[in-house]
Amino acid sequence: MSISPQLVTAAIFILVYAVLIITHHHRYLWVWxxxxxxxxxGILSPLKIFxxxxxNILGVLWGTSVVAEMFIHSKIPAYLAERLIDFSKNLIWAILLLSLFTGLLSAFVENVSTTLIMAPIAFAVARKLNASPIPFILGxxxxxxxxxxxxxxxxxxxxILGAHTGMSFNDFFFMQGKPGLFFAVQIGALASLAVIxxxxxxxxxxxxxxEPEKIITLVPGVLLGLLIISLVVASFFKxxxxxxxxxxxxxxxxxxIIYSLATKKVKTYSVFKDADWSTLIFLAGIFCLVGALKDVGIINxxxxxxxxxxxxxxxxTFLxxxxxxxxxxxxxxxxxYFAALVGIITPLAQAYNYPVYLLLFGTILGTTVGGNITPIGASANIVATGLLKKNGYKISFLQFSKVGLPFSLAAVVASCLFIWMFWS
Incomplete structure (x- = not known):
């Protein structure tokens, strides 16, 4: 008796995702x-995999991670954050300003990296005031x-959203004459900071x-700025x-990389040692699994x-x-999760004549914010709780969720109301 391709693909997909829920180690091996x-x-072939x-997504991910790595080691973000704290009149305002700066930086730099940049500053401030660093680190x-x-x-x-829809860098700010995801996220950020x-x-x-860090060199900051400007310009010619x-x-x-090797002013970036190959390989495998679901008709x-x-x-449907x-x-x-769901939303919207961007934007907001509910919901949370433990501060699953849940609910309600107002 032959087994249908749909059954095999669905079974493999569910098994792989089940393993990914259970373990965060060697994710790329399980996917591949x-x-x-x-x-x-015989469901996938080398040609189909390619x-x-x-x-394009892998290029964006690798390229921005390299430039962001250089930016971090230039000490520019640390210097700016420490100068920001000097403007705070008390501890709660320092927590809010550092959280706000972290968020804005994270719009362009990977989440774990921004957490690692800001954490030492938070610990230093808390130590000087003999206060707990937990509110800082959670924020x-x-x-x-x-x-x-x-x-x-x-x-x-x-x-993934950009590749699936053809959205350009500028489209995240304004698209079809309407405010885009960027502004929805900022509305959510203001609501969540109120919770903090x-x-x-x-x-x-x-x-x-x-005492502020000394900036080693401004060049990585200039490169990051030029990268963003180049993406903006490319948006006009997509x-x-x-x-x-x-x-x-x-x-x-x-x-x-060339600047790093030539000047030695910042950490020399070794392509083969420091690049986050595991995430790149993991993401490539996810594309293949989701592509297989589409090939056999499961997505539709x-x-x-x-x-x-x-x-x-x-x-x-939106809710x-x-x-x-x-x-x-x-x-x-x-x-x-999002790679699998994004492929379902477009045919769903077409079948019922729904506004596709409303559903896509709502889904990505829920996906991004939902990771804040638990200490295992996002890599940045795992890193943050690990840093607290390393410095002698334990935070339980429940303690984290007591802050993470209201933070997430405030953010998702505010941002999704904004999205519904403009995109429904």
Whole structure:
């Protein structure tokens, strides 16, 4: 008796995702094991694998990570954050300003990196005032996660959204004459910062000045600025020259590497040692698994099933996608989750004549914000709680969620109301 390709693909997909929920170690190996099994069953081929992998996204991810790495080692972000703290009149305002700065930086720099930049500053301030660093660290990691979907280069889900829809860098700010995701995220950030203020408003000790870091070189900051400007300019010509964001980011990455090797002013970036190859390989494998689902017709079937479940009602469909994304992302890595769901939304919108960007934007907001609910919901959370433990401060699952849950709910409600207002 022959087994249907749909059954095999669905079974492999579910098994791989189940393993990803259980363990965060060697994720790329499990994903590519699933791809290998699909090859053995004849569902995927080397040619299909090459076609399913979005090389543009991988180029954007690798290129921006290299430039961001250089930017971090130049000490520019640390200097700016420490100068910002000097303007704070007391501890709660230092927490809010550092959280705000972390979020804005995280719109362009990977979340874990921004958390690692800001954490030492938070510990230094808390130590001087004999205060707990926990409010600082929570504000930092939660804000870093929230801003990931604000721009095209903020996080892998944003890159996936851009590739799936053809959205340019500028489209995240304004599209079709309407404010885009960036502004929705900022509305959510303001709401979530209000939650941080209410929860830690008693932290009102006066601030002592922090000795600022010395900037090593301004060149990485200039390169990051030029990269962003280049992406903005490319957005105006996307219809003429296609999507070249990956090539732009790779080009600036090589400029950063050459500068590092030539001057030795910042950490010499070893392409083979320091590049986050595991995330790149993991993401490539996810593209293949999701591509296989599409090839055998499962994506379209799921879209029809969701439409039937929600009765063809737009409001219910929107709420289901947002709330389900918030819940799932509290426990599951948001990259494979969003990569799978983004392919379902377009046929769902087409079948029921829904505004596709409303559903896509709501889903990515829920996916990004949902990771803040638990200490295992996002890599930045795991790093942050690990740093607290290393410095002698333990925070339980429940303690984290007591802050993360209201933070997430405030952000997702505010940002999704904004999206509904302009895109429904």
């Amino acid at each position: 094991l699933g791809v290998l099994i699909l090859i053995l069953f 076609q399913h992998i979005n090389w 930092i990691c939660l804000s870093a996660n929230l801003q990931g979907s604000a721009t095209l280069v903020g996080d892998p889900p944003s890159m 203020y209410l929860m830690f408003r008693r932290q009102n000790q006066p601030i002592q000045k922090v 219809n003429q020259i296609g999507n070249i964001n990956g090539l732009i980011c790779i080009g600036y990455a090589f400029l950063a 079937s799921l879209a029809v099933s969701i439409g039937r479940f929600t009765g063809g009602n737009l409001i219910i 289901v996608l947002v709330l389900f994304s918030v819940f799932i992302s509290g426990f599951v890595d948001n990259i494979p």
